[in-house]
Amino acid sequence: MKSLGNIRRSFSPWSDPDARPMIAIRNVTKRFGEFTAVDDLSVDIHAREFFALLGASGCGKSTLLRMLAGFEAPNSGTIVLDGVDLAGIPPHRRPLNMMFQSYALFPHMSVADNVAFGLKQEKMAKGAIAERVGQMLKLVKLDRFAGRKPHQLSGGQRQRVALARALAKQPKVLLLDEPLGALDKKLREETQFELTDLQYDLGLTFVVVTHDQEEAMTMADRIAVMDAGRICQVATPAEVYEAPNSKFVADFIGSINLFDGEVASSQANRTVIAGPDGSVVAEDPIERSPGTSLCFAVRPEKIAVSHEPPAEGTNGIAGEVWDLAYLGDMTIFHVKLASGTVIKASMVNAARSSREVFTYHDRVWLSFSPDAGVVLER
Template sequence: MAKKPIGPVRRDFTPWESPEAVPFIEFRNVTKRFGDFVAVRNLSLKIYKREFFALLGGSGCGKTTLMRMLAGFEKPSEGQILLDGQDLAGIPPFRRPTNMMFQSYALFPHMNVEKNIAFGLKQDKLSKSEIDDRVREMLRLTKLEAFAKRKPHQLSGGQRQRVALARSLAKRPKVLLLDEPLGALDRKLREETQFELMNLQEELKITFLIVTHDQEEAMTVADRIAVMDAGEIVQVATPAEIYETPNSRFVADFIGDINLIEATVVEKNGQGAKLQAVEHGFLIDTVQDTGARVGERVWFALRPEKVRIRHGKPEGALVNAAGAMVWDIAYMGDVSIFHSRLNESTTMRSTVANVTRTVERPISWDEEVTLTWDRDAGVILTN
């Protein structure tokens, strides 16, 4: 029986779920040292053809080093890197079927858009007719036809970004490597470009590997995400799986906002588990079974948008409910974010969609409220 997908599905493309699928890119027990510092630690990873894959993590986690080893700019200290079945050891960057688009774009200021796109093709000694055809194709795909004769200083940041993308794709690499490609763009343009990248990748059917520290960017563009920390991969999954079923407190806290409630397992019945919040006494009734034993300490991870908030103190038994006092409110336009204190040291966040323009009696600062959530709203974490 096929596994039911979590969250919206962008396309019917899940080769990683098939045991017969052959990885297009494979890192086998790769380690990279810089002197005494271990940037990547015994890492193994499989990426499939036509996948849009994201390496996500904070500064210094090893994600860029991993990409640079695939591109050939760094050599692994240990392990193998394979691309389309070929061991890349000893193959220089210019002979690898990859191309990298850098955050700085690195456009030639004295060349116009057409010549920037054509530069790599001329280096490869393609015929003039083939170069012209490819340049026209790239201009069309990146919507730059009207800017073909302009030089980089005559373009906006988003247009320069598209020129760099067109130049990277013109050589028709098997893999396009994107190193923080949208970091220099403003938020609105970055969001628009993310969808353009997705559409372009699907049209060209090229494998894309993006390195980013921006969780929203990775969640938007990628088929799968590898979350990295201290040179290791801590979870690989689809964006929805990473968000809804993180495998650790680190992943839960790194991706989006999260409420982490320390609790003790008090009951397991085969159809779920009951937890008791350590500091607050309320019970948490969940549909999730857990590998933890009765009496063991766990953490209950609960996303703010899954927490309901209403006026007044809680009534009756406190099961999937907590009394709190509103401490801070952030009005974001589409949503309002409430920070409500359970006690002096613990705050729980809840997100409310502003679906109407007016509210008869809005919840205000220093007001007593009740926070509630459903049995299937959170996930139990043991580490």
Template sequence: MAKTLGPVKRKFSPWTDAAEKPFIRFENVTKRFGPFIAVNNLTLDIYEREFFSLLGPSGCGKTTLMRMLAGFEAPSEGRILLQGADLSGVPPYRRPTNMMFQSYALFPHMTVEKNIAFGLEQDGLPREEIRARVADMLKLVRLENFAHRKPNQLSGGQRQRVALARSLAKRPKVLLLDEPLGALDRKLREDTQFELMDIQQELGMTFLIVTHDQEEAMTVSDRIAVMDKGEIVQVATPAEIYEAPNCRYVADFIGDINIIESRFAGSEGQMSRIVCDSFTALVDQPCGVVPGTAVAFAIRPEKIRIALEPPADPAVNAVEGEVWDIAYLGDFSVFVIKREDGFTFRAAQANMARLVDRPITYGDRVWLSWTPDAGLILTR
């Protein structure tokens, strides 16, 4: 049986079908602002009905990429295609896209229903159609009882829903979301992420979201493009990004991880042996480099088991160290384990029971162990 990399959000993967044509295509796109290159010769395909995330730190080019699709910026080189049609020269108001901004940009003097209706009125739609669409949007975002309130009478989450409804009312082919949940508190942001997913699947629309919040991208996306310095480093599903990052940058950017400088010592059957300063480990992964090559061994804290006794199974990898620090986070605890050579591991343990007879605490000598398939070798 083939190995899998975590669950998928839904049975939807048009990018795996060679016969599928991309809905949006960035083709060798470069964007310069004077001498600064914001986007560098980037090619990317996004498929219809996909919830796609552009993820990266500030200044990586993700918002510039979205603004070029919306028509607010023009590429310096390359083309942007939507359903095979080149968008060059098409003004923003003529493009079948709509953008929801982080600030929401609601009209404070208008009621909720007037805010939603504004764009439709500007397009000259018949009054009855406007009324029907506004009613549909209010129902979709569950604000029927707030139609006559003004933005200052709403909570942050409700204002976010109004902005979403206004963006969807014009029925764009692509909804662009620029850090849409950044102003919400953590709990509300988490709840709204699931609401966005439900709305996107209910409408069958293509959503493109820009975010620097990795948890947000992992939650809502069918696929994620991780960006750095105007380039795409990896495009994959959330599970693939997390479990099989293609380089140190992606591994370190997504989630918490231990990255250990090592050397490739050779293959043992299907396994690879890596050598660190004071221990060796087997990794269930082929490694296409010659023995002696510098590599990095990467393993997530939750893949490491922590115990007061050495593991009974000789097939697992194990190292010993001292508990140096502990972060109790409620649902799990993170332990910082310092080894005699000075290297520190981070290991996470779920708090399965409210009370334990002998909790691991500061100063304890402990054993860390992991199976050969828990970590991976990074060659770049």
């Protein structure tokens, strides 16, 4: 059996029909006046899962997170956490905590006092508070900075203080709203791996909201791609990338090339799609009716560029190099086809020198195998 991409860990309770989800969201709708932010949405999130809500601004992901936290109430539908309906339970009584993008640290308090704030509100014993704060700061590697104020820390360190404070009350679920948005690119990439390691070690359920595709792909066990208040697809990062269920998801996650056309023939797991630039053969388990409008979606890295036509059995389409960029580790090609469609291909520069040299306006062949992409109807 072929696997779609590599997996971070062998953990997939969502594939067990008898598994009970930690969070069960059923037919939830949230309106603000005439605007529907979340539209009849249902999804399950399992214990110990790192779950990402991914979408563009205004798609409803933050509203859904705020309903989980208790800062907003749904107009209809239910949210059940560990078997308990959350309707009417105020935020501070829910067994979850939320980490905001702004971190919301108290500037006049030390790092230790910031982490201890929620524990003091719960009237925990002083000795127990000191022990818990010490554990949390050690966990996020900030025990040496317990006496500092937030302004004396870097952005990454403030982010970890906010994380320690959110974890101090030992919630069943941690909600993270764009948690890495304030960090620079390099620090954000480093922190993504730190968060995944921390979540795995703690065995907690994390639900993160992000608009950053790479962030979701790096951290999450599963991703819910959202648009206009609805979930378009819920799947693992590899499944969302390699087997998107619609043109929207294919286009939203990474770069994609769409070869549009109509079914010329369909048999024996092969569909021939006739388009303006020639026919494309796609590996497709569904038998299609001739004349049906389809597209074959192929990622840039699955397409090879050559001066010579491809071998028999491989799709080949001729075009002209319209643009290219050498990025060191890879070269990006924009190839213009006869119809005017521009196809993006990427080539890994595994060697220091190249056997084939390309430049602007070269006539080239694009080639890709029938199983390089996915057939989409919508």
